[in-house]
Amino acid sequence: MTRNRLPVLVTGATGRVGRAVVGQLLDAGVPVRALTHRSEAAATLPGSVDVVTGDLTVPESLDAGLRGVSAVFLVWTVPPATAPAVVERLAIYARRVVFLSSPHQTPHPFFQQPNPMAVLQATIERLIAAAGLESTIIRPGMFASNTAFWWATAIRAGSVVRWPYGAAETAPVDDRDVAAVAARTLYEDGHAGGDYVLTGPESLSQADQVSIIGDVVGRRIRYEELSPDEFRSETAGSWPHPVVDMLLAAWGAAVGRPAFVTTTVSDILGSARSYRQWVADHATLFVDGPRPSS
Ligand SMILES: NC(=O)c1ccc[n+]([C@@H]2O[C@H](COP(=O)([O-])OP(=O)(O)OC[C@H]3O[C@@H](n4cnc5c(N)ncnc54)[C@H](OP(=O)(O)O)[C@@H]3O)[C@@H](O)[C@H]2O)c1
Numbered sequence: 055m056t057r058n059r060l061p062v063l064v065t066g067a068t069g070r071v072g073r074a075v076v077g078q079l080l081d082a083g084v085p086v087r088a089l090t091h092r093s094e095a096a097a098t099l100p101g102s103v104d105v106v107t108g109d110l111t112v113p114e115s116l117d118a119g120l121r122g123v124s125a126v127f128l129v130w131t132v133p134p135a136t137a138p139a140v141v142e143r144l145a146i147y148a149r150r151v152v153f154l155s156s157p158h159q160t161p162h163p164f165f166q167q168p169n170p171m172a173v174l175q176a177t178i179e180r181l182i183a184a185a186g187l188e189s190t191i192i193r194p195g196m197f198a199s200n201t202a203f204w205w206a207t208a209i210r211a212g213s214v215v216r217w218p219y220g221a222a223e224t225a226p227v228d229d230r231d232v233a234a235v236a237a238r239t240l241y242e243d244g245h246a247g248g249d250y251v252l253t254g255p256e257s258l259s260q261a262d263q264v265s266i267i268g269d270v271v272g273r274r275i276r277y278e279e280l281s282p283d284e285f286r287s288e289t290a291g292s293w294p295h296p297v298v299d300m301l302l303a304a305w306g307a308a309v310g311r312p313a314f315v316t317t318t319v320s321d322i323l324g325s326a327r328s329y330r331q332w333v334a335d336h337a338t339l340f341v342d343g344p345r346p347s348s
Pocket residue numbers: 065066067068069070071072089090091092095108109110111129130131132154155156171193194195196197200
């Protein structure tokens with residue numbers, strides 16, 4: 055294992071994966087600089103982190119944070135316009151980049167549906183390669199934590215989970231495992247050129263995932279199948295249309311076949327957390343009562 059003396063710049067450091075990457079790097083003794091575009095976010099990060107402000111939509115705002123870093127963990131959740139200028143700047147200051155992408159090259163129907171985010175991620179991967187940066191591409195499938203965003207409110211309220219494509223199988227990957235793999239590739243030698251598709255260890259239908267939550271919280275949760283059009287109506291006004299279309303297309307294409315499952319997480323970390331484990335560790339999200347602060 056190589057201990058970096060220079061800090062790693064973590065973008066998306068207040069987000070699901072980036073925040074866990076920060077924790078993993080600190081645990082490994084790697085100095086961390088965290089990028090945030092909201093100055094108030096500094097207070098939510100560990101005190102030992104050097105927090106810098108910068109905005110991926112304003113490339114020149116990144117210079118101060120990039121100065122003197124060994125590597126960058128790149129999470130892109132903003133529009134594409136500034137990606138070329140940002141990657142150009144990364145290449146000036148850093149030797150390595152680890153990019154949080156998606157399995158858009160994986161030949162399973164779930165990953166081969168129209169997906170504007172995947173198009174953007176493919177573009178960023180090409181920019182990284184063209185800039186001559188040493189890179190590792192991290193490609194997680196569906197995050198286990200998505201299911202809390204989707205179903206926790208209904209489950210906490212004791213309501214039925216109304217959802218489309220209950221038979222569609224996915225292999226939810228624990229966000230902590232995604233972050234742990236990403237962190238390893240930032241502080242351990244041997245991951246330059248790595249291209250890692252990360253999934254959970256088992257294929258589970260969406261209806262099975264709801265049942266697992268019920269098992270863990272100790273009550274039966276009713277599941278009601280929605281048609282795609284009903285789902286569109288239910289989410290209208292609260293979810294962006296392109297996201298709804300992307301998810302419906304992916305789930306629709308996944309029906310009738312097992313999800314794509316890799317062993318990459320356990321190959322790199324020694325074990326991979328199951329979806330049941332993720333639910334057990336986050337059960338408070340699904341039971342009524344005071345919410346945890348993070
Ligand atoms: N959800 C899934 O199932 C899934 C699966 C595969 C891949 N992915 C990919 O994972 C990525 C999202 O990761 P995540 O869920 O960890 O993110 P997240 O929780 O949505 O957090 C987004 C992060 O982006 C930062 N950010 C937003 N606008 C910014 C700006 N203008 N400049 C700099 N930083 C900005 C936010 O920081 P501030 O605190 O500064 O706002 C925040 O830390 C996406 O690229 C997605 O495609 C997701």
